[in-house]
Amino acid sequence: MRLTIDGHPVEGPPGSTILEAARSVGVPIPTVCYHETLEPIGACRVCVVEVEGARTLVPACQRRVEEGMVVRTDTERVRANRRMVVELLESSADTRLAPEIGRLASELGADPGRWASLQHEKPLPARGPKLDNELYVREPDRCILCYRCVKACGEQVQNTFAIAVAGRGYEARIDPGFDLPLPDSACVFCGNCVAVCPTEALTFRTQWEMRRDGAWDESRQRTVTTVCPYCGVGCQLQLTVQDNRIVKVTAPVDDPTTRGYLCIKGRFGWQYVHAGLQTAPEALPKAQTDARRTA
Amino acid sequence: MSQGPVAPAPGRGVDLSRLERMPDPEPDEAVALQEVWREVAPESRRGRRDLLLPALQALQRARGWVSYPALAAVCRELGVPLADAYGVAAFYALLRTEPGPRHIVHLCDDVACMRRGADRLAARLRERLGPPLHGPEHGGLRGLPGSARLSGAHGDGASPGAAASVGWAFSPCLGQCDRAPAALAGDEVWGELTPEGLEAGLRDLEAAGHPEGARGEPDGAAAEAPLLAGGSPGVPGPRAGCMGEATPLLLERVLSGGATTLDAYLARGGYQALRRARELGPGGAMAEVERARLLGRGGAAFPSSRKWAAVAREPGPRYVVCNADESEPGTFKDRVLLELDPFAVLEGMTIAAFATGAERGWIYVRGEYPDAYRSIRRAVEEARARGYLGHHLLGADWSFDVEVRRGAGAYVCGEETALFNSIEGLRGEPRARPPFPTQRGLFGRPTVIHNVETLASVVPILLRGGKWYGALGTARSAGTKLVSVSGDVAVPGLYEVPFGTPIRAILEELAGGAPGGRRIQAVLCGGAAGTFLFPEELDTPLAFETLQAIGGTVGSGALVVLDETADLWEVAERIARFFKEESCGQCVPCRVGTRRQWELVRAIRRQGGRVDGALRALFDDLARVMRDSSICGLGQLAPNALASLVRR
Ligand code: SF4
Ligand code: SF4
Ligand code: SF4
Ligand code: FES
Ligand code: FES
Numbered sequence: 001m002r003l004t005i006d007g008h009p010v011e012g013p014p015g016s017t018i019l020e021a022a023r024s025v026g027v028p029i030p031t032v033c034y035h036e037t038l039e040p041i042g043a044c045r046v047c048v049v050e051v052e053g054a055r056t057l058v059p060a061c062q063r064r065v066e067e068g069m070v071v072r073t074d075t076e077r078v079r080a081n082r083r084m085v086v087e088l089l090e091s092s093a094d095t096r097l098a099p100e101i102g103r104l105a106s107e108l109g110a111d112p113g114r115w116a117s118l119q120h121e122k123p124l125p126a127r128g129p130k131l132d133n134e135l136y137v138r139e140p141d142r143c144i145l146c147y148r149c150v151k152a153c154g155e156q157v158q159n160t161f162a163i164a165v166a167g168r169g170y171e172a173r174i175d176p177g178f179d180l181p182l183p184d185s186a187c188v189f190c191g192n193c194v195a196v197c198p199t200e201a202l203t204f205r206t207q208w209e210m211r212r213d214g215a216w217d218e219s220r221q222r223t224v225t226t227v228c229p230y231c232g233v234g235c236q237l238q239l240t241v242q243d244n245r246i247v248k249v250t251a252p253v254d255d256p257t258t259r260g261y262l263c264i265k266g267r268f269g270w271q272y273v274h275a276g277l278q279t280a281p282e283a284l285p286k287a288q289t290d291a292r293r294t295a
Numbered sequence: 296m297s298q299g300p301v302a303p304a305p306g307r308g309v310d311l312s313r314l315e316r317m318p319d320p321e322p323d324e325a326v327a328l329q330e331v332w333r334e335v336a337p338e339s340r341r342g343r344r345d346l347l348l349p350a351l352q353a354l355q356r357a358r359g360w361v362s363y364p365a366l367a368a369v370c371r372e373l374g375v376p377l378a379d380a381y382g383v384a385a386f387y388a389l390l391r392t393e394p395g396p397r398h399i400v401h402l403c404d405d406v407a408c409m410r411r412g413a414d415r416l417a418a419r420l421r422e423r424l425g426p427p428l429h430g431p432e433h434g435g436l437r438g439l440p441g442s443a444r445l446s447g448a449h450g451d452g453a454s455p456g457a458a459a460s461v462g463w464a465f466s467p468c469l470g471q472c473d474r475a476p477a478a479l480a481g482d483e484v485w486g487e488l489t490p491e492g493l494e495a496g497l498r499d500l501e502a503a504g505h506p507e508g509a510r511g512e513p514d515g516a517a518a519e520a521p522l523l524a525g526g527s528p529g530v531p532g533p534r535a536g537c538m539g540e541a542t543p544l545l546l547e548r549v550l551s552g553g554a555t556t557l558d559a560y561l562a563r564g565g566y567q568a569l570r571r572a573r574e575l576g577p578g579g580a581m582a583e584v585e586r587a588r589l590l591g592r593g594g595a596a597f598p599s600s601r602k603w604a605a606v607a608r609e610p611g612p613r614y615v616v617c618n619a620d621e622s623e624p625g626t627f628k629d630r631v632l633l634e635l636d637p638f639a640v641l642e643g644m645t646i647a648a649f650a651t652g653a654e655r656g657w658i659y660v661r662g663e664y665p666d667a668y669r670s671i672r673r674a675v676e677e678a679r680a681r682g683y684l685g686h687h688l689l690g691a692d693w694s695f696d697v698e699v700r701r702g703a704g705a706y707v708c709g710e711e712t713a714l715f716n717s718i719e720g721l722r723g724e725p726r727a728r729p730p731f732p733t734q735r736g737l738f739g740r741p742t743v744i745h746n747v748e749t750l751a752s753v754v755p756i757l758l759r760g761g762k763w764y765g766a767l768g769t770a771r772s773a774g775t776k777l778v779s780v781s782g783d784v785a786v787p788g789l790y791e792v793p794f795g796t797p798i799r800a801i802l803e804e805l806a807g808g809a810p811g812g813r814r815i816q817a818v819l820c821g822g823a824a825g826t827f828l829f830p831e832e833l834d835t836p837l838a839f840e841t842l843q844a845i846g847g848t849v850g851s852g853a854l855v856v857l858d859e860t861a862d863l864w865e866v867a868e869r870i871a872r873f874f875k876e877e878s879c880g881q882c883v884p885c886r887v888g889t890r891r892q893w894e895l896v897r898a899i900r901r902q903g904g905r906v907d908g909a910l911r912a913l914f915d916d917l918a919r920v921m922r923d924s925s926i927c928g929l930g931q932l933a934p935n936a937l938a939s940l941v942r943r
Contacts, residue, residue, distance in 0.1 A: 042727050044883050045924040056931065057923045062727050077923065084920035088887035114913060118894040145880065154376075161376030165722065165880070166385040168705070170890040172880030177381035178363050178392065186313055186376060 003069035012065040018049060019060040022073060029073055030082065030104050032089070033146035034061040035196050037259045038156055041147045045085050046104065049073045057081055083108040091115040092170075094142045097200035101144075129208070132181035135268050136194050137208040138174075142201035145172055149193030149202055157261050162187040174201075191267040195250060195260055204248045217242060225252075228266040233257070235266050246270050314377060317367035324365040327357035332372065341374040345738075347720035351384050352662075352703060356481075359398065360391040375720070386722045386879075388466075388704030389662045395428065396462030398500045401479040401663075402427075404465045405624045405873065406819060406855050406866055407472035407781040416476055419490045420463045423497060428464040461500050467706065467873050468624035468823075469663050472781035472855070473533055473788050482665035533631045534788030536805050538796060541767050544755045544775050545632070545639075545748065546791045553635030555670060557677045560638035566683065568757035572646045573691065575757075577607070580650040584753060586761030588773035593618060593709070593746030594824065594850050594928070596839050599753075602743050605733035606651045609741035613653040615695075616718075616737055616744040617644050619660040619667065620702050620709040623822035624873060625853030628777035629747035631789050633660065633667035636751070637674035641697065643750030645684070646757060648695045651743055656697040659714050662704050672699045706877035710927045711736075711744045713879065724879045725927035748777055748852075768794030772838035776852050780806040783813070783858035792837065799833040802856060813858040821850020823870045824932035826939035827863070846939065864896065864904045867940050871896045874933040885930025888921045892934060906941055914941055 001012045005022050012021035017040065022029050033044040040062035048057035052070035057078065060071075072078065086105050090112035095101045104110070130138040147165065154161050162185050166175035176185030194202040203211075210216040224239040235258045240248045249267055253260035320328070331350045335343060350369045354361045361384050370377050384390050391399075402420060404413045420427070471477035474486025478493070485496055535550055537543040543550050547563075554560040572580040585600035606613050617640060621629040632640055644656055658675070660668045675697050678684045686694045700718055702708050708717045712726035715737045736742025752774060756764045765773045772794035778801055781787040785807030792801055798818065802808060809815050817827045826847045828835070835841050839849050857866060871893040880886040895914055899906055906914070918934035925931045 040727075042926065043881055045920075045926075046883075048924050056925075059727075064729075080916070081920050081924045084916050085883050085924060088883050088891065088920070091891070092887045115891055115894075117909075118891065118898050118913075144883075145886065162378055164376070164378040164382035166378075166382040167880070168386050168707075168722075169875060169878040169880045170886055172886065175378065175381065175385070177366075177377040185378065 001065045001067050001069075003065050003067070003071060005071045006073055014065075016065055017061060018051075018058070018063050018065060018069075018071055019047060021065050022049075022060060022071070027073055029060045030100075030107075031061055032101060032104075032144070032198060033148060035148050035151075037253060037261075038148060038151045038196070041151065043145065043147050044089070046082055046089075048078060048081050048085075050075055050078055079108060083110045086110040087112045087115065089144055093144045093199065093201075094139075095144065095199055097142065097203075098144070098198055100198060130181075131205075133183050133189070133205075135189050135205055135264075136191055137203050137205055138182075139201050139203070139208075140173055142199045143174060144199055144201070145174070146198060148196040148198065149174060152192045152196045152261070153187075157259075158188070158190055158192050160186055160188050160190070163193065189264045189268065190262060191264070192261045195262075206247050210242075210247060216247075221247070228262070230265040230269065235262055237262070237266055239270070245274055311371055311374065311376075314367045314371050318364045320362065320365040320368045321358075323357050324354055324362065324368070327353040328365070328368060328372070340372050343373055344375055344720035345718060346373055347375055347380060347383060348387075348700070348703060348717065351380075351387075351390055352701060355390050355703075359396060360394055362394075366392075373720075383720065383722055386705065387662070387702075388876075390703050397460045398462070398481055398503075399428065400424075400461065400463040400497070400500070401466035401469070402463055403467070403469045403471070403475070403477045403479075404869070405468035405472075406823075406857075406869055407468070407625055407787070408476040409866070409869060410782045410855075410857065410861060411475040413476040415490060416478070416488060416493055417465070419493055423494075424459065424461060424463050428462050461497060466663075467876065468622070468626075470621055470627045470630045470661070472625055472627055472779065472853075475781060475787070479663055479665075484666060533627075533635070534786055535631065535790065536786075536788060537791040538800070538805055539775070539793040541793055542775055542791045544791065545636075545751050545777055546789070548639070549631060549635045549789075554638060555635065555674070557638060557674070557681055557683070560636075564758070565638055566642055566689075568754040569642055569646055569649070569689070571757045572649055573689075577650045577652060580646060580757065581607070583756055583761035584650070587752075587756040587764040589749065589752055589756060589764075590772065590839065591746060592748035592752065592776070592852070594623070594821075594848075596849065599745065599749060602733055602745075603647065603651050605731075606653070606741045606743045609734060611652060611654065612740055613651055614737050614740050614742045615644055615648045615651065615653045615656040616711075616714065616742055617656065617658040617747060617750055618709060618711060618714060618744055619658055619664070619671070619747045620714060621664070621747065621851070622661050622706040622709050623824060623851040623853060624870075625781055625819060625822050625855040626779045626851040627781075628779050628789055628852060630664050630667050632747055632751050632777075633664070634670045637671045638678065639751045639754050640671065640747050641674055641678055641684070643753035644697065644745075645688070645695055646753050647743055647745065647750060649691075649693065652693070653743065654693075654695060656695065657718055657737065658697060658699045659708070659718060660699065660701050661709075662702040668699065668701055675699055705879075706873075707879045707927070707929050710929060713927070714744070715742070722879070724881045725929075727926065769836065769838045769840065771840040772849075776837060776849070778837065779851070779853045780856065781853070782819075782856040783809050783815070783861065784856045785810045794838045795836045795841075797834050797836050798828065798854065801837065802833065802854065806854075806856070809856060809858040813860065815856055816859045816861055817857045817863060819853070819855040819857065819866070819870075819936065821848040822853040822855075823873050824848075824928070824935060825850040825853065826935050827943075828939075829943070848935070863940060864900045867937055868893070868896045868900060870936050874929065878929060878933075882924070882926045882930060884920045884923075885925045885927075885933065888917055888925070888930065889933055892917055892921075892937065896937065911941065914938075 003010050005027050008025050010021045010025050029047050032046045033041045042059045042062040047060040049060045050072040051058050087110045127140040153163050163174050163176050221242045226237050228235045228237050236255050238250045239246050251258040251260050251262050331353050354365050370380050384392050469477050469479050471486050476488050478485045548554040554563050581603050589599040590596040685696050705723045707713050708723040710725045713723040717723040732742045767774050775791050775793050778790045790805045820828045875889040875893045878885045878889045921934050922931050
């Protein structure tokens with residue numbers, strides 16, 4: 001498929017998206033809900049571009065290339081729309097822990113403060129962090145409803161379907177059903193939703209507690225790459241280490257085996273490194289004893 | 296419900312082990328579910344996610360809310376994950392997932408009812424039943440989940456709200472604007488409601504207690520009762536009229552009392568159009584519709600014959616869907632057609648199926664239309680029993696059958712792809728396009744989807760010929776249009792006019808103008824997604840091109856009249872609240888934008904309707920991103936009416 005993007009001729013294989021075509025020629029398009037391991041979601045609308053002949057803007061992450069398509073990514077219309085989307089995002093959720101959104105906001109000159117003047121209305125009640133398990137924390141006030149976690153938990157990665165979007169409109173939210181605590185839901189604590197969350201609305205408990213205590217310090221952190229000791233799959237792990245202690249475990253998104261996704265053992269079964277095997281199993285969170293038993 | 300769609304089985308492979316440990320549902324819930332399962336063999340229920348919404352509706356009817364154990368039972372039966380099913384249940388306004396009163400009175404406070412005294416009724420309800428379950432004072436929030444609902448898994452009596460048997464809530468337009476003010480109580484419609492009538496209705500509800508009101512279930516025996524002209528007892532029949540030589544075309548039977556049985560329909564020329572279509576053959580029938588220049592009447596005004604041709608080109612199986620999710624505030628035309636002339640809709644649909652080679656059809660009726668649902672369901676059953684639907688219908692070498700589904704309170708499900716998702720048992724979120732419905736529609740199959748009025752228009756087109764029909768109206772808008780007139784007029788009602796009729800003529804000659812010799816201040820034209828027209832614009836002919844030229848739209852054909860005593864910013868705020876409550880929440884420009892827009896209108900009202908530079912800049916930026924970047928028409932059109940007022 002031949003198309004032009006900002007005047008550059010581009011060749012894109014059928015079925016590829018405008019975003020992929022643009023990236024192949026170095027034209028940057030910002031994204032928020034898009035994640036390279038997931039099907040395009042099309043929820044945030046940060047990636048909108050102009051396509052000749054289209055009445056509205058189209059999401060570059062989702063729209064497939066067509067023969068002869070003429071795409072513009074750098075017009076005033078595109079920039080104004082993106083700026084507004086970012087303002088709306090920032091006006092509706094706590095995005096301070098979403099560096100990508102912050103970067104976009106300053107690049108586009110977004111001013112979410114403009115909307116604060118309107119907020120005489122009762123905003124949604126702050127919901128606060130949900131601390132219902134030892135492994136990860138949910139903070140709905142930071143959620144931008146990008147749907148990534150839902151897709152990762154569902155048929156695209158984990159096939160567990162423990163969470164979904166419930167409610168609608170401004171009160172839509174991520175919910176395991178009846179606002180159940182996670183241990184009572186179908187969640188298997190793989191942490192793959194945490195891995196894809198762009199705003200720390202889902203965050204590892206260790207990380208969340210260290211932030212709360214003012215102890216989280218990225219300047220003192222380094223990454224150690226290793227292999228998961230638990231099973232024959234041999235997933236590559238990235239240990240984030242601060243002051244010689246593991247503070248979280250992730251996996252590289254470009255690893256073809258894991259694409260960044262792990263199971264509960266690789267993701268959370270590492271506290272023993274510090275606890276020492278002397279610790280009685282009763283003293284460990286249940287998930288961890290499970291991991292130990294399996295190991 | 297007996298026919299299994301040729302659908303993927305999304306439920307396979309889902310681990311439901313946790314659900315196996317849930318307690319069984321209560322007996323009344325189990326009975327309600329049995330009704331839904333009855334027609335589908337146990338071994339084929341897995342993966343029939345399309346049964347989810349009917350099951351949720353059955354539970355809602357049985358006890359006024361959907362409990363955890365009952366939802367778990369549904370999930371086990373269908374193989375749907377609990378979180379998914381809950382996400383669907385919590386999407387629809389008519390379904391509740393928390394214990395509460397057994398019966399809920401949904402009082403419409405939308406524009407037409409607002410103009411006709413809904414506030415008096417609200418005051419009465421407040422006095423009688425306490426604060427509403429949701430409404431403007433909650434910023435329109437339907438209530439984020441509390442914690443009461445899980446503790447008593449079966450709820451009844453467990454929470455304070457459950458103690459009262461009757462509660463109430465504000466509702467968006469119920470499509471009864473010609474009988475405003477209106478309310479919906481279970482499957483009963485209350486129209487032209489007075490405080491006394493309301494009191495009587497409440498007393499009935501309280502006395503009826505468990506489980507159903509006197510009218511019973513639309514699925515049950517009550518469905519057999521003959522339809523009165525007005526549908527629900529005690530509700531006046533619709534007022535209707537027409538103008539111009541060619542009319543009445545669509546209202547012919549409605550104007551003489553309706554044709555709600557097959558015999559009545561046949562006696563009035565019914566099924567002659569299908570006969571004609573079969574003489575012409577699929578291509579010939581399609582050509583008639585093309586010559587008729589028929590544009591979709593649902594709002595988007597897309598050429599119908601192009602949809603037909605596109606679907607006919609795709610490999611089968613192909614489907615036809617009738618969009619009867621009429622929810623545009625101020626609009627009730629489809630309701631009247633379904634209630635009083637259901638076979639015409641069915642015949643139009645059958646012709647569309649014949650022309651496109653479709654084998655199955657679905658009619659999706661909005662949840663707030665109990666009488667329309669009863670009427671069209673009866674019509675489908677009668678047509679099937681008498682060979683007008685089903686295998687080799689009327690001896691043809693082709694078969695077509697139709698299933699009737701109900702919505703559960705979601706304006707966005709009138710968006711065609713959201714409607715497909717709703718039938719499939721998913722959240723009613725619009726899908727990305729392309730692919731278009733003609734390529735991948737319902738259950739992923741090529742689908743022709745039309746509004747009720749569009750399908751009904753196919754019948755006169757086949758009868759009188761496409762050329763004749765195409766000559767009616769204006770250069771770019773052929774045929775006749777149903778117009779729902781409500782608000783501050785002497786005779787609110789449903790009127791049929793040829794395209795090109797000046798709006799003023801409709802308002803004055805048919806609807807009798809503003810009552811009491813008052814002056815018309817503005818007309819909300821095209822519904823909440825339309826625009827305000829002001830007195831100097833009322834000579835505009837009602838046609839797609841003429842309204843477009845002045846920045847308006849025909850939309851659904853609703854005209855809500857506002858006389859000089861109306862506060863237009865109050866109306867604007869109701870519209871803004873409507874969109875905020877009806878956004879599906881999928882995309883940021885609409886999910887957050889509709890909320891900000893509502894806040895903005897409130898800010899303007901606080902300044903006495905003065906739009907200063909700062910608010911103007913916010914509004915313009917907001918309107919732009921909503922129009923340009925929202926996924927579907929809801930978000931794209933949500934700023935329209937307000938923009939026409941801000942411009943003023
Ligand atoms: S929790 Fe995170 S990943 Fe999930 S929708 Fe919210 S922001 Fe996106
Ligand atoms: S993360 Fe899980 S799947 Fe991967 S190697 Fe470790 S135990 Fe095996
Ligand atoms: S525009 Fe609104 S209703 Fe449409 S998809 Fe977006 S959020 Fe949903
Ligand atoms: S990145 Fe494309 S819509 Fe979010
Ligand atoms: S029924 Fe109340 S406004 Fe339509």
